[in-house]
Amino acid sequence: MTEAQASAHPNVLFVCVHNAGRSQMAAGFLNAIAGDRVNVFSAGSEPADRLNPVAVAAMAEVGVDIAANEPKILTTDAVRESDVVITMGCGDTCPIFPGKRYEDWELDDPAGLPIDQVRPIRDEIKRRVEALVAELTA
Template sequence: MTGQAATDRPSVLFVCVHNAGRSQMAAGWLEALGGGRVEVRSAGSAPADTVNPAAVEAMAEVGIDLTAASPKVLTSEAVQASDVVVTMGCGDACPFFPGKRYEDWALEDPAGKGVDSVRPIRDEIRARVLDLLDSLGVEPVADATPLEEPSPPRE
């Protein structure tokens, strides 16, 4: 891992436009699956007023409570303080700092969708968070939020 902050924990920042759906679900998964061994942040380039209710409901189904989460504005300081910056459809709005690890996750935007349409997005984010934990050398919490029915494999 490169550029870790002053703590011994890696830090990850999830960024999407409204910080109301994808980035909030990713932060929830990373907090649950990382077991406190990763510093988690999320922000948006144009934050919404509230977290998407369908995202809150979909995450509640797997035991992750996003009811206290609130969209936050993206700052250069948050990017600088993070080891990994994961963008989700924010385009060029995310500030770039040399030496940071950036990943862009092409995920469907859950805005305006019902919970049935948000579940597959939630499940894809979980799989990507597990891959991210592996790349950071952090073993996921074994009993954290198992999915009741795994999504069918992608072709």
């Protein structure tokens, strides 16, 4: 990320434990809704080997393709470079830096759930991302 990118648009980092479901869905929605008005990143404290296939399928149902994404490890630099850090069930594993906006979104983990139970999680993530976009781009 260049300094020009950092100053032109807010950097948003979504963090969950495995970076395979919730944070990937949130990043997918933010990319789809905000486009190039926001720089989007996601990571996990203990990344999985691959995305949750049910989360991928749930997102595909609403026209957001996250199938090519891969879980990434959370780094201190990723947090440091972000303006907004949104955690989803990762507890105290996320480093805290002064001057950053932190939010914790309490959402059920879609891991191991059937798609009919993942859809409401997906829809709640979308609702929260839409509200975030409205705030960041106002």
